[in-house]
Amino acid sequence: MTTRIDTRFAALKAEGRPALVTFVMAGDPDLATGQAIFEALPQAGADIIELGMPFSDPMADGIAIQLAGQRALANGHTLRATLGMVEDFRRKDETTPVVLMGYYNPIFIFGVEEFLAAAKAAGVDGLIVVDLPPEEDEELCLPALRAGINFIRLTTPTTDDKRLPTVLANTSGFVYYVSMTGITGAAIKSRAAVGDAVRRIKSHTDLPVAVGFGIKNAEDAEAIGRDADGVVVGSVLIEAIARTLVDGKPTDKTVAAVRELVASLAGGVKGSRS
Amino acid sequence: MTSTGINSLRNGPDDHGRFGPYGGRFVAETLMPLILDLEAAYRAAKLDPAYQAELSDLAVHYTGRPSPLYFAQRTTEHLGGAKVYFKREELNHTGSHKINNCLGQILLAKRMGKTRVIAETGAGQHGVATATVCAKFNLPCTIFMGATDVERQMPNVLRMKMLGAEVRPVTAGAGTLKDAMNEALRDWVTNVDTTYYLIGTAAGPHPYPEMVRDFQSVIGTEIKAQFQAAEGKLPDAVVACVGGGSNAIGTFHAFLDDPSVAIYGAEAGGHGLDVENGHAASMAGGRPGVLHGNRTYLLQDRDGQILEGHSISAGLDYPGVGPEHSYLHDTKRVTYVPITDDEALEAFQLCTRLEGIIPALESAHGLAQVFKLAPTMGKDQSIVLCLSGRGDKDVESVGKYLGLLK
Ligand SMILES: Cc1ncc(COP(=O)(O)O)c(C=O)c1O
Numbered sequence: 001m002t003t004r005i006d007t008r009f010a011a012l013k014a015e016g017r018p019a020l021v022t023f024v025m026a027g028d029p030d031l032a033t034g035q036a037i038f039e040a041l042p043q044a045g046a047d048i049i050e051l052g053m054p055f056s057d058p059m060a061d062g063i064a065i066q067l068a069g070q071r072a073l074a075n076g077h078t079l080r081a082t083l084g085m086v087e088d089f090r091r092k093d094e095t096t097p098v099v100l101m102g103y104y105n106p107i108f109i110f111g112v113e114e115f116l117a118a119a120k121a122a123g124v125d126g127l128i129v130v131d132l133p134p135e136e137d138e139e140l141c142l143p144a145l146r147a148g149i150n151f152i153r154l155t156t157p158t159t160d161d162k163r164l165p166t167v168l169a170n171t172s173g174f175v176y177y178v179s180m181t182g183i184t185g186a187a188i189k190s191r192a193a194v195g196d197a198v199r200r201i202k203s204h205t206d207l208p209v210a211v212g213f214g215i216k217n218a219e220d221a222e223a224i225g226r227d228a229d230g231v232v233v234g235s236v237l238i239e240a241i242a243r244t245l246v247d248g249k250p251t252d253k254t255v256a257a258v259r260e261l262v263a264s265l266a267g268g269v270k271g272s273r274s
Numbered sequence: 275m276t277s278t279g280i281n282s283l284r285n286g287p288d289d290h291g292r293f294g295p296y297g298g299r300f301v302a303e304t305l306m307p308l309i310l311d312l313e314a315a316y317r318a319a320k321l322d323p324a325y326q327a328e329l330s331d332l333a334v335h336y337t338g339r340p341s342p343l344y345f346a347q348r349t350t351e352h353l354g355g356a357k358v359y360f361k362r363e364e365l366n367h368t369g370s371h372k373i374n375n376c377l378g379q380i381l382l383a384k385r386m387g388k389t390r391v392i393a394e395t396g397a398g399q400h401g402v403a404t405a406t407v408c409a410k411f412n413l414p415c416t417i418f419m420g421a422t423d424v425e426r427q428m429p430n431v432l433r434m435k436m437l438g439a440e441v442r443p444v445t446a447g448a449g450t451l452k453d454a455m456n457e458a459l460r461d462w463v464t465n466v467d468t469t470y471y472l473i474g475t476a477a478g479p480h481p482y483p484e485m486v487r488d489f490q491s492v493i494g495t496e497i498k499a500q501f502q503a504a505e506g507k508l509p510d511a512v513v514a515c516v517g518g519g520s521n522a523i524g525t526f527h528a529f530l531d532d533p534s535v536a537i538y539g540a541e542a543g544g545h546g547l548d549v550e551n552g553h554a555a556s557m558a559g560g561r562p563g564v565l566h567g568n569r570t571y572l573l574q575d576r577d578g579q580i581l582e583g584h585s586i587s588a589g590l591d592y593p594g595v596g597p598e599h600s601y602l603h604d605t606k607r608v609t610y611v612p613i614t615d616d617e618a619l620e621a622f623q624l625c626t627r628l629e630g631i632i633p634a635l636e637s638a639h640g641l642a643q644v645f646k647l648a649p650t651m652g653k654d655q656s657i658v659l660c661l662s663g664r665g666d667k668d669v670e671s672v673g674k675y676l677g678l679l680k
Contacts, residue, residue, distance in 0.1 A: 167303065
């Protein structure tokens with residue numbers, strides 16, 4: 001089965017450049033503005049979109065993404081509303097892959113099978129669930145694969161060669177390499193080490209490898225994109241949104257700020273292989 | 275004596291760290307290799323006579339074990355029913371049961387070659403116990419504590435600082451135990467190579483619930499022997515308060531396969547179960563979900579967002595509970611009851627006046643359940659309460675509630 005994610009990575013490979021993967025939080029700063037941001041991303045240069053599912057206790061996230069989730073939840077955002085955002089997006093965009101990213105509990109409470117059916121119907125292509133390691137594959141990973149949704153696994157600097165096959169076993173779509181031991185929003189310590197890690201993972205799998213955590217600007221994107229098949233940018237986009245808010249409310253600068261930053265990052269990934 | 279046969283309730287967890295459907299290892303990949311290492315290190319330590327000998331020696335000479343089993347005569351007379359005994363965990367070094375677990379884990383941290391320790395704390399008792407063992411074993415430690423709790427448990431904050439710990443107040447959320455745990459997990463993910471996370475209760479990802487239970491099970495094992503010596507039989511009921519559930523599982527575990535022993539866990543009923551977000555009774559008022567590495571009963575809204583909960587007692591102010599308790603709740607082996615703030619405050623005062631023992635507000639929840647239970651039982655029957663901690667840390671906040679302080 002070829003998914004939107006597979007198709008997109010194949011096309012970019014032909015083009016000879018890495019994918020720009022952008023993360024924004026669903027419902028941040030409010031539902032309508034969040035939707036406008038989401039829909040502006042492909043035009044601005046995003047190749048794949050990760051849409052965050054807000055959670056009250058985001059244990060792997062730094063302060064920027066924590067606050068984004070809180071803004072969304074304070075406005076009453078729900079998982080059903082996130083699925084609704086994807087449904088609306090798909091009416092306008094049939095090709096850009098959309099990956100939902102978050103934590104397990106809201107999905108567990110929604111009901112795994114019910115969630116997967118709704119996600120598939122809405123046009124979701126993949127899932128990244130931070131607190132579901134391979135040891136818990138029965139929970140959501142295997143049901144997701146059965147439902148035709150990619151389950152994208154995080155690998156980290158602590159995932160050694162011995163463990164890597166376990167982590168890659170049920171991974172599909174792409175592999176997400178977390179550039180550091182740390183939370184979102186922290187800084188990459190060594191680009192060279194990231195390159196080595198990407199090559200190490202690629203020796204174990206044919207899947208594309210995207211690198212995330214700590215990529216802050218076009219220069220980072222360009223440098224990381226020399227080794228990786230994709231670069232993931234999240235916290236800086238969220239921070240750009242946050243800077244435009246007045247009393248937590250969006251302004252006419254909000255969507256524009258995201259557009260500008262994504263365009264600049266897209267320039268970065270285009271320079272990666274030239 | 276107890277069996278650990280095929281139908282025993284004492285066999286959990288299974289190889290996946292599950293107690294029935296509860297428990298598991300719901301953590302980020304960064305932590306997974308370390309959690310597997312920890313499990314291996316714990317299995318090896320358990321079988322190592324040198325480790326066991328060091329732990330036993332510390333239990334005697336550092337903690338002061340065994341803690342006494344005390345017949346609470348005036349409480350018994352006041353209640354007019356079953357005989358009431360206190361298991362005096364509050365007499366342990368550092369003033370609560372928390373030290374039992376900290377000693378076991380610090381020896382493990384040393385064996386694993388870790389050079390830094392982190393912990394979360396609510397009431398500060400676990401923070402103090404962690405800071406204490408870190409001082410003794412010469413390891414730097416950082417304690418995460420909700421900002422609200424820093425305020426209401428100031429004596430313990432000062433103790434931790436004097437012991438050399440760095441105390442990091444956490445302002446996220448309501449600034450209580452859940453938020454402290456989130457922040458500790460973030461630190462752990464960042465410093466996983468050097469850092470040992472010394473979890474303070476029988477919750478979190480496998481193997482913590484099992485490991486912490488094992489370290490605390492000394493409580494119930496001693497009760498059994500001491501009660502046998504005092505009364506020549508088993509008690510009719512045992513009672514403990516339940517925050518994350520470490521003193522409770524430590525008290526209960528030895529009795530799980532003794533059907534004649536009724537077991538009660540006192541959860542924090544706060545302002546009452548009917549007050550939305552006004553309590554921290556995860557079993558009586560929550561439902562199963564996944565948080566902080568395990569599946570267990572949680573206080574949460576319809577969309578699976580975790581609620582903050584409320585309790586007068588910082589150590590019980592947590593929206594979850596250890597997974598083994600969730601299992602014992604479903605199987606009905608243990609009866610979990612909510613105790614309100616007011617009931618706990620009343621028990622706190624009564625115990626202080628009747629026995630000359632100032633209990634921790636956490637333990638006062640267990641006491642309040644004893645106060646309800648004893649009058650319904652015969653004079654030939656007995657209840658043992660785990661008096662998990664002393665109340666010195668609470669005198670200021672109780673004083674405020676009672677209007678003794680401005
Ligand atoms: C004295 C005392 N009892 C009980 C508790 C609750 O923890 P647990 O349920 O793990 O025993 C605490 C926690 O801070 C405590 O300090």
